[in-house]
Amino acid sequence: MRNEASSPPTVQLSFGKSINAALSRALVEFPETILYGEDLAKPGGVFGVTKNLQAEAGALRVFDTPISETAMLGAAVGAAMTGLRPIVEIMWIDFSLVAMDQIVNQAANVRYVSAGRLSAPLTIRTQQGATPGSCAQHSQNLEAIYAHVPGLRVGIPATAQDAYSMLLAAVQCDDPTLVIENRALYHTEAQDVVIDGPIESAEGAHVVRKGRDLTIVTWGAMLHQAMAAAEILKTEGTEAEVINARWIAPFDWPTLFSSVQRTRSLLVVHEANVSGGFGAEIGMRVQAELFGMLSAPVERLGVDDCRMPAAPHLQAALLPNAERIAERARKLARVM
């Protein structure tokens, strides 16, 4: 029994270790969880995120699989339909494309098509984004594809606390949920993480920096660039409000709308390509909802519709960063 009166402990954890802590807790608190993926159990994962979990929970519940994403995700659908709560690791989001049928045609349909008589409470943990040298098949940002599919939930943690809390929220949630991590964050500096607190629901954005002049909404690794951009802008006398969207499906529209109502301008930043990115949805909704209040058209910044090259300097030529975010914010300010 947890002592409800005392506040849950805070520990120093990296993003990757937070995920490990969340999985470890999930395996204890939800006896119906199983955890599997490629190289996940004995090797502990190619990024070391799942170390020791097989030793903790046993080989019946934590195991390595063949390189068969369709079998892995299909089995997750079937296990979830029959009372388990599977957590599957898809090593790179690019690999989810070979098994997209099981996510889009199968998992997302279970509840609706059975009129709620079946459900698929499964969690897909994966990671995305470009890092220096990553090839075009190991660097895509595909969140908009999955956010397009009703029935799925899509979360993108940006901080160690998010990595912990959002993963547990996904596991507890009775819908098929993708938690898309960013491998560039796995081994970043440890942060304060509240562990063992109540498990939150799989939704909700956070305003992580208050400001009066414009709103920047972003998610995943771009949050850190946006925060750095806000520092640059501050030196120039512009106060940016920064929202960490966290979940893009379902998206927290009330939090975004209430911020934009105050700042009257919005910049959306994502690492994904601009065309058809989730920023397009945000821009459209904000303009439809708050048209008369906006002092400038919604701006969005992402990769300018390109394949991702492997060479680090070529990648850098494409990716949004703090300086580019600040520059786009200045452009927005000039229009205002």
Added chain:
Amino acid sequence: MTSPIDTNTALADLAAMYRIRHLEEKITELRKQQIIQGSVHLCIGQEAVYVGARGALTDDDRVFSTYRGHGWAMACGVPAEGILAELLGRETGVCRGRGGSAMFSAADYGFYGENSIVGAGAPIACGAALSARVKHEPRVALTAFGDGAMNQGAIHEAMNFAAYLSLPVLFVCENNTYAELTPIAETVRDPELHKRAAAYGMPGERIDGNDVAAVRACMAHHAHRAREGHGPALIEMMTQRLVGHYYGDMQSYRPRGELTAAKQHEPIVRLRTQMLASGTLGNVLDDVEADARTYIESAAAVALAAPMAACETVKEHLYA
């Protein structure tokens, strides 16, 4: 060669096959009248596969079928009324009209649903078997698919997945010799599909899928084996569909005479002939058929009288 039969079992099998046959004929009639709309995939001619295979399982076992799944659902015990209401878009349909002919389920009866993506049910069945393993329950999962699905990657991933974990999965290939509209023999080098099981280290066999007793005996053996922890098996059941791939398929691709010949070997004719030869009276068999027809007619009347699924509920069931 037909397997020896026990009269009571044979009568029950015949009744079950007639119920499926009359359900499909009723659906054809309603489709013709446009009361049921959209594509329907009928299983007329393949009834012995469903009745025999499900007859070897228990009520705790789980069945995952293809979009040609009405027969599987009936064999699992799903009431015809709920199936017909589903195809008619009624509130009383097993999925309130969300599933339709090609994608309904009725998990209360162990029928975990049809699937309209060829081969996709096999990995899902592996998950059901995994559940049974983790929860220490003696259930098996049966996944059915056509001969065409044997060329789909999902099937191969699933067979290896089930094999390496020794999961209690029964892979049932309903080989009606056509992958949709194309003969399977034209798209493979070796049409003996059961041989592929060897590559995954599991038993594979080909049987006469129109012989209901043979299907039951074979499935009973493999279900027992799977339940005891010895892992999956692939059973290729040779059969023929006596109708098109979908309602409206003119079947111009079928050689002249093929259907006429198939009608001599179809499971209901086969079982009737065998029962008559072993002394059951013709009028007893006719009564079995009449009862099946009456059952389907009353189910259709109830389904047709049920209210349509309500439009204001159309967005229900998307999220928990």
